[in-house]
Amino acid sequence: MTTSKKAKKKAKKLAKKKLETPKKKGFWSTKNYLLAALLVIVLSSIAFYPSLDNHIVNWDDDRNFYENELVTSINGSNFWSNTTKIFKTGIIGNYNPLTIWTFALEKMAFGMEDYSKWHLNNLLLHLFCVFLVFRISLLLGLNTTSSLIVAALFGMHPMRVESVAWLTERKDVLYGAFYLSAIFYYIKYQKEGRKKSHLAFITILFALSLFSKIQAVSLPLSFLTIDYLIGRKIEWKLVFEKWYLFLMSLGFGLFGVYMLRDFGSLENTVNYPLWQKLFVGSWSYMIYIVKSIIPYRMVPLYPYAPQMPAYFYPSMLILPLTLWGLWKAYLKDWKHAVFGILFFTVNIIFLLQILGAGQGFLADRFTYIPYFGLFFLYGYLIQQLPSYYPTLKKIVIPVSALVLLIYGGMTFKQCGIWKNSETLWTHVLKYNQNITLPYGNRANFYRDNGQPKKALLDYSRVIALKGNEPGPFNSRGRLYFNSNNRDTLLLALADYNKAIELNPNDAEYYANRGATHARLNQLNQALTDLTKCLEINPNHSVGYLNRSVIYNNAGKTDLALADITSYLKLNPYNSDLWYESARAKRILNRPSEAISDYNKAIQLNPKGMYYYERAKTYSVLGNKTLAIQDLNVAKQKRIRIDPTVEAQIHGN
Secondary structure (H helix, E strand, O other): OOHHHHHHHHHHHHHHHHHOOOOOOOOOOHHHHHHHHHHHHHHHHHHOHHHHHOOOOOOOHHHHHHOOHHHHOOOOOOHHHHHHHHOOOOEOOEOOHHHHHHHHHHHHHHOOOOOHHHHHHHHHHHHHHHHHHHHHHHHOOOOHHHHHHHHHHHHHOHHHHHHHHOHHHHHHHHHHHHHHHHHHHHHHHHHOOOOHHHHHHHHHHHHHHHHHOHHHHHHHHHHHHHHHHOOOOOOOHHHHOOHHHHHHHHHHHHHHHHHHHHHOOOOOOOOOOHHHHHHHHHHHHHHHHHHHHOOOOOOOOEEOOOOOOHHHHHHHHHHHHHHHHHHHHHHOOOHHHHHHHHHHHHHHHHHOOOOOOOOEEEOHHHHOOOHHHHHHHHHHHHHHHHHHOHHHHHHHHHHHHHHHHHHHHHHHHHHHHHOOHHHHHHHHHHHOOOOHHHHHHHHHHHHHOOOHHHHHHHHHHHHHHOOOOHHHHHHHHHHHHOOOOHHHHHHHHHHHHHHHHHOOOOHHHHHHHHHHHHHOOOHHHHHHHHHHHHHHOOOOHHHHHHHHHHHHHOOOHHHHHHHHHHHHHHOOOOHHHHHHHHHHHHHOOOHHHHHHHHHHHHHHOOOHHHHHHHHHHHHHOOOHHHHHHHHHHHHHOOOOOOHHHHHHHHHO
């Protein structure tokens, strides 16, 4: 064997030895390092404890679960049909059905009055990810102390808050749990003889991660970075052996782009030309790195400026600098450094908003998995510093602990931002006072929570900023509409008139003005507006609902029933409308059909009144047994029973 071959073989053995999981000696016995890992989990729990007291916010939470009828209507009888629809449906341009399904499960288990258990589940998933990060860091060659630091960074860093404290971002912690589990088993697969069971498990975990959040498409690229770190030879074979994983990524990725485009998220988000969006990407990449060390100005919304700031342009220097740094680290065989930067890059690159999807050019939540790469790098540097600078040996760990405690304190405070919609949008307005979204959403919160004066002030600010847009007038009109005062209803009418003047082709504005005319007892104008609404949009369910009420009050039961039927085709989960449909059919002397509708109402929501009215209908049909059964259920549900009706039912 030649001297050069011997040297290469020796170097290869040495590299392999460096990557082996360090043996635990002395204090770092199995018992003690698991206790230390538990301490990291406890500290992470304390940092996120305020999130358990959070409620919901009117930013995507509504569309994802508390106004999502596939979630709100789910029960034992429609569980499988709703589940199937959830996996066939996108939400706000996103396809994350497994996440939505977990909300449906929580609705069934805990209801939708108290969301503390929902928030607890977010936190538990995050803590599971923290433990996986610790185990993965050990498997990838960090010593126990550095692995704990990496896990603590992942668990307590303030940039985690958005992913844990915001219920909608369940998709981050859920996809993260499957994603990191797949990485854990991939490392074991490569180190423990390539068991086929591990490979099958990895594929299943990858699929679950993709169904939780589209961001998981980067997993095969993450596997390649791991291949490099553990010493596998860099060649095309590494890509070809993962062909089916790349195919899964491609399929989900293309579907995700289609969903975004179909929803309109890729259109007119920002008016920058494509070449400028490249600088948005480079600026974002740089800021994410900076924030991993100095987590400053953490805001849920980072809006685009009307024109791209000039200071974005120099950020493109980050590209050659990163490539140069990677090349130098590669030549020096600094595998951990190369791995950390590459892992971060391949997981953040698809989220740099070069396509311009979304309302902002940055998002703290995008860093949930990508930051593992940077945290791993920082842990490795902390591990290596004493070797190069022995004088730092005694202060590295104390300084690291101090930084982690500062991060934990920041996280504890940051959780309060997500307490409710008021705290959320008030925080956004500290930094962004020239955009309408935070004012409008905070106004909606005030309106829906009985604070009309505050709501009116915020709506007026929106109109002052963008008085040529119809939406704010429509929203303020809804605030005025909530009053029973005639003068205030006239103000609502004026706002709806203005909204229609600015945009005469929006069905909602006619529906709202029609409802206002009805409240003012101007029924002919109300019917005209509601009919116009349905001409513009034949799928406007509220238009059918409001018009059915007017027809009912006018004694036109047949027309009311036609509108109720149209409404139920669009919204089959409204138990009250099935009940109204049944009542209309009884009036029209169609009791058998009414029974079918009462059944659907009870299936969706077993209210006592539904049983009472069904009992009356069974009595009309001469079915005394079923009528008495329903009457007894109504009594148990504390419904006031008319003695005459009860006597009639028992008399039958």
